[in-house]
Amino acid sequence: xxxxxxxxxxxxxxxxxREIDEFVDIVSEVGxxxxxxxxxxxxxxxxxxxxxxxxxxxxMESKADKITKDVEHTLYEETLIPDAxxxxxxxxxxxDELIGMYQGNCYHFxxxxxxxxxxxxxxxxxxxxTVVNCxxxxxxxxxxxxxxxKSVRDNxxxxxxxxxxxxxxxxxxxxxxxxxxLNLDQKMHLRYFVEKIDRICDQxxxxxxxxxxxxxxxxx
Amino acid sequence: xxxxILIFLFGGLFLGWSLGANDAANVFGTxxxxxxxxxxxxxxxxSIFVILGAIISGAGTTETLGKLGxxxxxxxxxxxxxxxxxxxxxxxxxxxxxxxxxxxxxxxVGWNLYTGSSTNIQxxxxxxxxxxxxxxxxxxxxxxxxxxxxxxxxxxxxxxxxLDAYTRTALLxxxxxxxxxxxxxxxxxxxxxxxxxxxFTDINISNVFIFSSKEQLFLLGGLAIAVGVFTYSKxxxxxxxxxxxxxxxxxxxxxxxxHSIVLFLFASQGISAxxxxxxxxxxxxxxxxxxxxxxGGVIGIGLLKGGKEVQWSIAGRISMGxxxxxxxxxxxxLIILFVLENIFNLTVSx
Numbered sequence: 173x174x175x176x177x178x179x180x181x182x183x184x185x186x187x188x189x190r191e192i193d194e195f196v197d198i199v200s201e202v203g204x205x206x207x208x209x210x211x212x213x214x215x216x217x218x219x220x221x222x223x224x225x226x227x228x229x230x231x232m233e234s235k236a237d238k239i240t241k242d243v244e245h246t247l248y249e250e251t252l253i254p255d256a257x258x259x260x261x262x263x264x265x266x267x268d269e270l271i272g273m274y275q276g277n278c279y280h281f282x283x284x285x286x287x288x289x290x291x292x293x294x295x296x297x298x299x300x301x302t303v304v305n306c307x308x309x310x311x312x313x314x315x316x317x318x319x320x321x322k323s324v325r326d327n328x329x330x331x332x333x334x335x336x337x338x339x340x341x342x343x344x345x346x347x348x349x350x351x352x353x354l355n356l357d358q359k360m361h362l363r364y365f366v367e368k369i370d371r372i373c374d375q376x377x378x379x380x381x382x383x384x385x386x387x388x389x390x391x392x
Numbered sequence: 393x394x395x396x397i398l399i400f401l402f403g404g405l406f407l408g409w410s411l412g413a414n415d416a417a418n419v420f421g422t423x424x425x426x427x428x429x430x431x432x433x434x435x436x437x438x439s440i441f442v443i444l445g446a447i448i449s450g451a452g453t454t455e456t457l458g459k460l461g462x463x464x465x466x467x468x469x470x471x472x473x474x475x476x477x478x479x480x481x482x483x484x485x486x487x488x489x490x491x492x493x494x495x496x497x498x499x500x501v502g503w504n505l506y507t508g509s510s511t512n513i514q515x516x517x518x519x520x521x522x523x524x525x526x527x528x529x530x531x532x533x534x535x536x537x538x539x540x541x542x543x544x545x546x547x548x549x550x551x552x553x554x555l556d557a558y559t560r561t562a563l564l565x566x567x568x569x570x571x572x573x574x575x576x577x578x579x580x581x582x583x584x585x586x587x588x589x590x591x592f593t594d595i596n597i598s599n600v601f602i603f604s605s606k607e608q609l610f611l612l613g614g615l616a617i618a619v620g621v622f623t624y625s626k627x628x629x630x631x632x633x634x635x636x637x638x639x640x641x642x643x644x645x646x647x648x649x650x651h652s653i654v655l656f657l658f659a660s661q662g663i664s665a666x667x668x669x670x671x672x673x674x675x676x677x678x679x680x681x682x683x684x685x686x687x688g689g690v691i692g693i694g695l696l697k698g699g700k701e702v703q704w705s706i707a708g709r710i711s712m713g714x715x716x717x718x719x720x721x722x723x724x725x726l727i728i729l730f731v732l733e734n735i736f737n738l739t740v741s742x
Binding site for chain 2: 182185188189192251252253254255256260317318319320321322390391
C-alpha cells in the first residue's frame with residue numbers, strides 16, 4: 173500500500189545490499205586472482221593453471237555484469253535512493269569497467285604471450301601487487317560510501333597513495349625495459365603490458381575521486 | 393436544511409479546498425519533492441489524517457478563533473471564508489507558500505471592521521505573536537533534531553539503502569502526524585466561523601455514539617481539504633520541496649516532523665492543560681501557519697549548514713507574503729460583505 177509496499181521495500185533493500193556487497197567482493201576477488209595470474213604466467217611451467225585462472229576471471233566478470241543490471245533495474249523500478257541512485261549506478265558501472273580492465277589484461281597475456289625476461293619478473297610482480305592493493309583500497313572506499321561515509325576520505329587517500337606508488341614502479345620498470353639490450357619491438361611490447369597494468373590504478377583513482385564527491389553530496 | 397445554508401457553507405468548503413491545495417502541501421511537500429514518497433501515497437495518507445485530526449482534536453483552536461470575532465450570521469461567515477480562500481488562492485498563484493490561518497484571521501478582522509464589532513486585541517496579539525514564534529520554534533526543533541539524527545546516522549553506519557528505506561517510512565509516519573496536526577490545528581480556519589451557527593444537529597445513536605454538529609462540520613471541512621489535496625496540491629508540493637533549499641531526504645523528514653510538532657503543540661488541549669497543571673505557562677491554542685512552520689524548519693536546517701545554501705531572496709518574498717496576506721484577506725472580506733449586504737440584501741451580522 174501507499175506505493176511503499178513496506179514488506180517488499182525492506183526485502184528489496186536487503187537483497188540490493190547483498191548484491192552490492194557481492195559486487196564489491198567480486199572486484200576485490202578478481203584483483204586477488206590477478207595478483208596470482210601474473211606470477212603464474214611468468215612461471216611458464218604452470219600454463220594450464222594460468223588458463224584456468226583466466227577462465228575464472230571471465231566467470232566473475234559475467235557475474236558482476238549480471239549484478240549491475242539487477243541493481244540498476246531494482247533501483248529504478250522501485251525508485252529507491254532517488255537522490256543518489258545515479259551516483260550509485262555510475263560507481264558500479266565504473267567498477268565493472270575496472271573488472272573489464274583486469275580481464276582485458278588477462279586476455280592480452282593469454283593471446284599475445286609477452287616474453288618478459290627473468291630480470292623484470294620481480295618488478296612486474298611488484299607492480300601488480302601495488303595495483304591490486306590500490307583496487308583493494310578502492311573497494312574499501314566504495315564500501316564506506318555505502319555504510320560509513322566518514323571513512324570515505326581516509327580510504328580514498330590510500331587509493332591515491334598506491335596510485336602514486338604504482339606510477340613510480342611503472343616508470344622504473346619501463347626505464348629498465350628500455351635500458352635493456354632487447355629489440356625495440358620487444359621493448360614496445362613489454363612496455364604496452366606494463367602500461368596496461370598501471371592504467372588499472374589510474375582508473376581506480378578516478379573512481380575514488382568520484383566516490384569522494386558523491387560522499388559530499390550524500391552528507392545528510 | 394435550506395439550500396441557502398448549503399450555499400453559504402460552500403464558502404467554508406472553498407477555504408478547505410485552498411487549505412488542502414496549499415497548506416497540506418507543506419506536510420508532504422518535502423517528501424514528494426525529494427521523490428521519496430509518491431504523490432498518490434502522500435495524498436491518501438494526508439487526506440485520512442487531516443480528517444481524523446479535524447474531528448478528534450479540532451476543538452481547541454476553534455475556540456480561540458471564535459474569541460477573535462464571533463461571526464454570528466451565515467452570510468458573514470461565508471464572506472470571511474470566501475475572502476480568505478480567494479486571498480490564499482491569489483498568493484498560491486504567485487507561488488508563495490501562505491496559510492489559510494493568516495487569511496482567515498485577516499478576513500475575521502475585516503468582518504469586525506465592517507460590522508463595527510470589536511476585535512479582541514489580546515487574542516489578536518496572541519495570534520500574531522505565535523506567527524513570529526512558530527517559525528522560530530520550528531527552526532530550533534529542526535536544528536536540534538537534525539543534529540541528533542545526523543549523529544545517529546553517522547554512528548550507526550547504516551547502509552545507504554537501509555537508510556533510504558527507514559527515511560521513506562519515517563517520512564510517511566511524520567507526514568501522517570503532520571496531516572493529523574494540520575487537521576487539528578487548522579480546521580478552525582475552515583469551519584470555525586460556522587460553529588456558532590452550525591446548520592447540523594447532533595446525531596445520537598443509542599447514546600453510545602454521538603456525532604456532534606461541530607464534528608459533522610469538521611468532517612465536511614476535512615473532506616473539502618482532502619479534495620484540495622488531490623486536485624491542486626501536487627504543484628505546490630514540488631515548489632515547497634525544491635525551491636527554498638535543496639534538501640536531502642533525511643532533512644526533508646526533519647522539516648516535516650518539526651512542522652508537525654509545532655502544529656500539534658499549538659492544537660493540543662492535553663499538553664496545554666498539562667502545562668497549566670504543573671504551573672507552567674500554557675501554550676495558547678492558536679491556529680498557526682503550517683507554511684511558517686515549514687519555512688522555519690527549512691531555514692533552521694539551512695542555518696546549520698552555514699546559511700549559504702538558503703535562498704534568502706525567496707525567504708524574504710515569503711515573509712512579505714505573510715504580512716500582506718491578512719491585509720488582502722481583510723480588504724476582500726470588506727468588499728464581499730459590502731456586496732452581500734448592499735446588492736443581495738443579506739444580513740451579515742446580528
